[in-house]
Amino acid sequence: MSESQQAVLTVRDLSIDYLVAEPVRAVQSVSFDLFRGEILGLAGESGCGKTTLAYGLNQLHKPPAAITGGSVIFHDAETGRAVDVLALAGEKLRRFRWAKVSMVFQGAMNSLNPVISIRAQLADVFASHAPDLSREQRLRRSEELLELVGVDRRRISAFPHELSGGMRQRVMIAMALALDPQLMIMDEPTTALDVVVQREILDEILRLRQELGFAVIFITHDLPLLLEISDRIAVMRRGELVELATAEDLYFDPQHDYTATLLSSFPSLTGDAGDFVRAGYQERR
Numbered sequence: 189m190s191e192s193q194q195a196v197l198t199v200r201d202l203s204i205d206y207l208v209a210e211p212v213r214a215v216q217s218v219s220f221d222l223f224r225g226e227i228l229g230l231a232g233e234s235g236c237g238k239t240t241l242a243y244g245l246n247q248l249h250k251p252p253a254a255i256t257g258g259s260v261i262f263h264d265a266e267t268g269r270a271v272d273v274l275a276l277a278g279e280k281l282r283r284f285r286w287a288k289v290s291m292v293f294q295g296a297m298n299s300l301n302p303v304i305s306i307r308a309q310l311a312d313v314f315a316s317h318a319p320d321l322s323r324e325q326r327l328r329r330s331e332e333l334l335e336l337v338g339v340d341r342r343r344i345s346a347f348p349h350e351l352s353g354g355m356r357q358r359v360m361i362a363m364a365l366a367l368d369p370q371l372m373i374m375d376e377p378t379t380a381l382d383v384v385v386q387r388e389i390l391d392e393i394l395r396l397r398q399e400l401g402f403a404v405i406f407i408t409h410d411l412p413l414l415l416e417i418s419d420r421i422a423v424m425r426r427g428e429l430v431e432l433a434t435a436e437d438l439y440f441d442p443q444h445d446y447t448a449t450l451l452s453s454f455p456s457l458t459g460d461a462g463d464f465v466r467a468g469y470q471e472r473r
């Protein structure tokens with residue numbers, strides 16, 4: 189870890205239940221620290237609570253989900269303050285979400301409004317969160333953002349249906365980056381894309397992280413991918429974090445039986461140990 193292990197997020201004993209007829213405890217007393225600039229991978233089989241946890245961290249969960257215990261503290265590098273995220277509400281919560289912690293969720297590219305141009309959708313983020321920017325400044329910043337994520341700035345006038353899935357997902361990443369957040373939560377951000385585009389976008393995320401220094405919580409079923417891109421990996425099972433370790437330690441020396449089972453369920457990981465190459469962005473170039 190490059191920065192001296194300063195936490196950007198401290199999660200303690202977080203529990204989230206679905207308050208249905210027979211309540212489901214989807215997240216059970218989860219605790220972890222997320223360090224500035226790190227990529228934390230969140231792994232675990234379908235239904236183990238990854239998405240519920242990710243949404244809860246940002247209070248994006250909806251009823252019947254309810255946070256039933258614990259705390260989420262965001263350490264704001266801009267103000268030096270510790271923010272009690274679960275106590276935020278209304279306008280403060282809305283502003284916090286884009287400006288400090290943003291989210292790219294699964295299939296986000298399909299949530300772009302089909303009848304509104306990319307220009308207008310990007311401008312919208314600034315209109316509601318940075319109203320002091322002039323029209324020209326918004327446009328310039330929007331164009332910069334598109335280039336940052338690898339979309340030609342001339343595509344700014346396009347409508348979502350005129351862009352490929354990969355490009356639309358890049359636009360969503362641009363929107364998530366618009367206000368220079370300190371943390372991005374990405375829930376299966378590339379799952380809906382073909383492997384080549386997936387790889388390009390992952391490289392882009394790693395490059396941007398390097399350039400802009402935000403931390404990432406990256407959720408996916410794809411453990412080999414997590415081993416490759418993450419600094420540390422948290423393994424969830426039935427709502428609990430059963431293991432949290434560096435990618436290397438997790439791969440070479442898993443402490444929990446479930447982690448070992450999860451690793452062995454990927455054929456690509458069970459060949460020679462040399463098959464696994466820990467490849468951060470820099471090492472891969």
Ligand SMILES: Nc1ncnc2c1ncn2[C@@H]1O[C@H](COP(=O)(O)OP(=O)(O)OP(=O)(O)O)[C@@H](O)[C@H]1O
Nearest residue numbers: 206208212214233234235236237238239240241252
């Ligand atoms: N609306 C809901 N009502 C009741 N239970 C729910 C609801 N949504 C999710 N759950 C339950 O909460 C648990 C955690 O689900 P969650 O979607 O967070 O898991 P996940 O690890 O993200 O799965 P996946 O990888 O398939 O997206 C599961 O047992 C699921 O059945």
